[in-house]
Amino acid sequence: GESVGLHLPTLSVQEGDNSIINCAYSNSASDYFIWYKQESGKGPQFIIDIRSNMDKRQGQRVTVLLNKTVKHLSLQIAATQPGDSAVYFCGAGSYQLTFGKGTKLSVIP
C-alpha cells in the first residue's frame, strides 16, 4: 500500500516570501499526486495535481515538483499572502489516494 508523510507539521513564513511544503510517499507505483488546501471548518480545496509522467507543473502562484527517484513531492507558493494560511496536505496513489496529515502554514504579516 501507500503511505504519505509530510516533513513538517507547521510552517511559518513572512508575507511576500515563498513557501515550500514537502511530502514523501512510499509506493513507486503511485502515478497521481495532488495538493489540497484546507481552511478551518471547510472541506479540502483542490490546488494542483501532477501525474507521474511529469516532473513539474505550474499554476497561479503555485508549483508542484515531483521527484520520482526519491519519491518526494513539494508544493511551492510564490509571494505568500495571509489568505494562504491553511493546512496543506498531499495525496498520492491512483484512483485510491492516500493522504498525509497536513502542514499548517501560518503567514506572518
Place this chain on the structure above:
Amino acid sequence: GAGVSQSPSNKVTEKGKDVELRCDPISGHTALYWYRQSLGQGLEFLIYFQGNSAPDKSGLPSDRFSAERTGGSVSTLTIQRTQQEDSAVYLCASSSREDTQYFGPGTRLTVL
C-alpha cells in the same frame, strides 16, 4: 450549485444511535469517495464508487459502516450503533473517472 454538497453539516447523536450522512456529487461525476478526518489526522479512505461497478469497501473500519449510491448519483453513508470513536468529519468527494477529486464541505459528527 456546481460543487459537492453534503448534509447535514453538523450531526450530534447519542452513542448507540444510527446516523445517515448524505452526499450530492457534482453532476456528471461517475466516481464518488467517502473519507473520514479525525482531529489532527489525515484523510482516511472509507469507500469508493465508480459507475455501476462494485464499490471498493476496503476502507470501511467495521461492519457498522455501510454506504450506498442510488442511481449513480446521491450517496448515503450509514453508521449503525455509533460509538464515540466515530466522532470525526466525514468528507465526500467526486471526480470524473479517475480525475481530480473535488471535496464537499463535510459533515461533522459528534457522538456523545
